[in-house]
Amino acid sequence: MDQRNETFVPHVLAITTGTTVDFPNSDKFYHNVFSLSKAATFDLGRYAAGRSRTVRFDRPGIVRVFCDIHSHMNAFILVFSHPFFAMTDADGRYRIENVPPGTYSVIAWNEGTSSEPRPVTVPDGGIAELGLHAAMRPARRRCAAGSFWPAPCSQCCASASPSTWSTCA
Ligand SMILES: [Cu+2]
Numbered sequence: 001m002d003q004r005n006e007t008f009v010p011h012v013l014a015i016t017t018g019t020t021v022d023f024p025n026s027d028k029f030y031h032n033v034f035s036l037s038k039a040a041t042f043d044l045g046r047y048a049a050g051r052s053r054t055v056r057f058d059r060p061g062i063v064r065v066f067c068d069i070h071s072h073m074n075a076f077i078l079v080f081s082h083p084f085f086a087m088t089d090a091d092g093r094y095r096i097e098n099v100p101p102g103t104y105s106v107i108a109w110n111e112g113t114s115s116e117p118r119p120v121t122v123p124d125g126g127i128a129e130l131g132l133h134a135a136m137r138p139a140r141r142r143c144a145a146g147s148f149w150p151a152p153c154s155q156c157c158a159s160a161s162p163s164t165w166s167t168c169a
Contacts, residue, residue, distance in 0.1 A: 001065065001075060003031045008065060008075035017060055017081050024052035032068035039063050039079055062112070078109070101125075108132040 002009040004026045015021065023033045025047055033053070034043040039061025044053040046069070057063065060081040067073035078085070084104075086094040101124040108115040120130045 001077070002026050003033070003067070003073070006067075006070050006073055008067075008073055010075070012076045012078065012087065014078045014080065014085050014087055015057060016083055017058055017079055018056070019079075020054050020056045021077065022052050022054050025049055030069060031073070033065060034068055035063050035065050037061065037063040040077070043068070076112070099128075106130055106132065 001013055001021055001023050003023065006027065013021065023044060025031050026049070028049050030046045030048055032044065032046045035041060039059045040055065040057050040063045042055050044055070047053060057077065057079045060079050063077040063079060065075040065077060084096050084099055086096045088094045099122050101122050103119060103121045105117040106120050107117050115132055118130060118132060120128050122128045
């Protein structure tokens with residue numbers, strides 16, 4: 001998970017337990033990556049351009065990642081105890097491979113909000129289709145002053161409503 005232009009890239013990272021994640025600093029100034037989440041609590045301290053630190057994620061859950069220097073920097077790491085997850089592409093499509101036949105409960109997740117669980121049955125050797133409505137707020141917007149939803153800045157995005165937000169993105 002890179003730190004670039006005061007932004008974590010990617011904004012959302014999905015991994016399985018036991019994965020070690022690098023946090024390289026690609027900016028010309030210091031960052032201080034930390035998390036207070038139950039699934040992983042860490043503070044990597046300040047480190048300079050070109051340096052990197054790592055964290056191993058052993059507990060499943062949602063990890064909120066922040067920078068102690070730049071309060072608008074935030075990201076999510078979703079740690080799963082199983083491999084049956086997928087990130088949507090630019091068109092919102094997703095595909096979960098190699099799911100054994102059976103009935104499952106599927107949820108969509110976006111920026112900390114989950115959809116209702118939806119049942120789906122995967123047939124033996126077949127494919128199941130499931131459209132999920134992630135009727136949620138826009139994934140991420142940056143306003144003119146550089147703040148990120150859902151942390152509106154006072155200059156142009158004092159209102160936390162997405163409609164106001166979109167006019168200043
Ligand atoms: Cu920073």
